[in-house]
Amino acid sequence: MHVALSAIKIGSEAVSAPVALAPMAGITDRPFRRIAARFGAPYVVSEMVASREMLCDRSLSAIRLDVAQDTALAGVQLAGCEAHWMAEAARRVEGNGARVIDINMGCPAKKVTTGYSGSALMRAPDKALSLIEATVEAVSVPVTLKMRLGWDDETLTAVEIARRAEAAGIQMLVIHGRTRAQLYRGKADWAAVRAVVDAVDIPVLVNGDIIDVAAAGEALAQSGATGVMVGRATQGAPWVVGQIAAALSGADVPEAPTGGALRDVVVEHYEGLLECYGSAIGSRAARKHIGWWLAKRPDGEALRGRVIRSEDTAYVLRELSAYDWPDVVVGDDQVAA
Ligand SMILES: Cc1cc2nc3c(=O)[nH]c(=O)nc-3n(C[C@H](O)[C@H](O)[C@H](O)COP(=O)(O)O)c2cc1C
The missing domain is CATH 3.20.20.70 (Aldolase class I)
Structure with a gap:
């Protein structure tokens, strides 16, 4: 259609x-x-x-x-x-x-x-x-x-x-x-x-x-x-x-970011939440987003478990940056298996 x-x-x-x-x-x-x-x-x-x-x-x-x-x-x-x-x-x-x-x-x-x-x-x-x-x-x-x-x-x-x-x-x-x-x-x-x-x-x-x-x-x-x-x-x-x-x-469709580009978006989002609310409220506001960012990604559940409750924002940022964000779009792959 x-x-x-x-x-x-x-x-x-x-x-x-x-x-x-x-x-x-x-x-x-x-x-x-x-x-x-x-x-x-x-x-x-x-x-x-x-x-x-x-x-x-x-x-x-x-x-x-x-x-x-x-x-x-x-x-x-x-x-x-x-x-x-x-x-x-x-x-x-x-x-x-x-x-x-x-x-x-x-x-x-x-x-x-x-x-x-x-x-x-x-x-x-x-x-x-x-x-x-x-x-x-x-x-x-x-x-x-x-x-x-x-x-x-x-x-x-x-x-x-x-x-x-x-x-x-x-x-x-x-x-x-x-x-x-x-x-x-x-x-x-x-x-x-x-x-x-x-x-x-x-x-x-x-x-x-x-x-x-x-x-x-x-x-x-x-x-x-x-x-x-x-x-x-x-x-x-x-x-x-x-x-x-x-x-x-009818315009060019922006691609969903993967790999390093996805990492940059995740880090930008986390930093943006800290800047917007301050680190105490911001790190809590980030929890649900971290869950969504990592859903269905390889070893995503393990990383989520390590960072989700942390209020040590430097640690969370380090972990999110070090994670090997996959080069495939969720849904186009079988990583959830
Ligand atoms: C977590 C959450 C918060 C929402 N907050 C609002 C809100 O503040 N104002 C509003 O009009 N609708 C709110 N909604 C409803 C959404 O705007 C939307 O109408 C609804 O989710 C159906 O659209 P969707 O199937 O695309 O999500 C909220 C929905 C969710 C899931």
């Missing part, structure tokens, strides 16, 4: 191809976004920031909001359950230089949904709209919305919310093809996203279970969406967004 993507606009912001790195709390921070952008991700989104907490000036929120150094266009994602706090947070984020603000209505986590934020808003469309309107009215930068198909199979509200969100001034939608009740189970229903695509005139990105170029093409064909957003497939492989964007726009 042949899908040719072209540039889009998110409000006033031009994006070379509608292929985006999904917001992932604890993952898509500044160091990760920087690497994804270098491999050609046209659009990236920050981790979710809780609007109310942010205004209490928690230092981690400040790091999550900082998109000033991003090289790709970066959206800042806000979550919240009160219009007042969403508007205040949006103003603050715009003041800090954000060029796009995204509203989270997809997060299924209990600590988020119990306060009627994240995906809980999918079963309260009027409430959802009050947050959307307050956010859009508070700022002049484009505001986008990320949501699921609905709360559960009986409450499929994505089309209603999409229509009303467009009327309220939302400039782009991202639809994860699952309900809240599904959490991450089953398979994302790309075809179900078509009803939203048909209901609005703004760009719609389809999301969920897109792992490579072939899946992206299939998701686009089934949904009719403008583009795709990719999350978990980038864990340990931040180049995947750039590869999909290039392949579907």
Whole structure:
């Protein structure tokens, strides 16, 4: 199947191809976004920031909001359950230089949904709209919305919310093809996203279970969406967004790094995390990434065991540098055997 993507606009912001790195709390921070952008991700989104907490000036929120150094266009994602706090947070984020603000209505986590934020808003469309309107009215930068198909199979509200969100001034939608009740189970229903695509005139990105170029093409064909957003497939492989964007726009596809080039990316990522958070928090933030970097690599499990809990950052760096990073792409080889 042949899908040719072209540039889009998110409000006033031009994006070379509608292929985006999904917001992932604890993952898509500044160091990760920087690497994804270098491999050609046209659009990236920050981790979710809780609007109310942010205004209490928690230092981690400040790091999550900082998109000033991003090289790709970066959206800042806000979550919240009160219009007042969403508007205040949006103003603050715009003041800090954000060029796009995204509203989270997809997060299924209990600590988020119990306060009627994240995906809980999918079963309260009027409430959802009050947050959307307050956010859009508070700022002049484009505001986008990320949501699921609905709360559960009986409450499929994505089309209603999409229509009303467009009327309220939302400039782009991202639809994860699952309900809240599904959490991450089953398979994302790309075809179900078509009803939203048909209901609005703004760009719609389809999301969920897109792992490579072939899946992206299939998701686009089934949904009719403008583009795709990719999350978990980038864990340990931040180049995947750039590869999909290039392949579907007819450009040269950047190769997944192997050998010494892969080592350089891993070291850059580790050092970036230390620089971003300081060594105590940074070395802990690196643990899951180290797990992904070393997954399915020869003797990767042994190295992981040696470094994963270490806070001796010089030791970890030495070990990661000394490791013989394989010259094959994971998946193209049998090293997992
Ligand atoms: C660890 C993790 C953290 C996530 N954090 C967020 C978040 O902060 N905001 C959000 O809108 N979605 C978040 N998501 C959902 C993803 O953006 C995406 O919608 C979902 O993973 C489905 O896409 P995928 O199959 O490509 O991963 C998160 C997902 C994961 C796995």
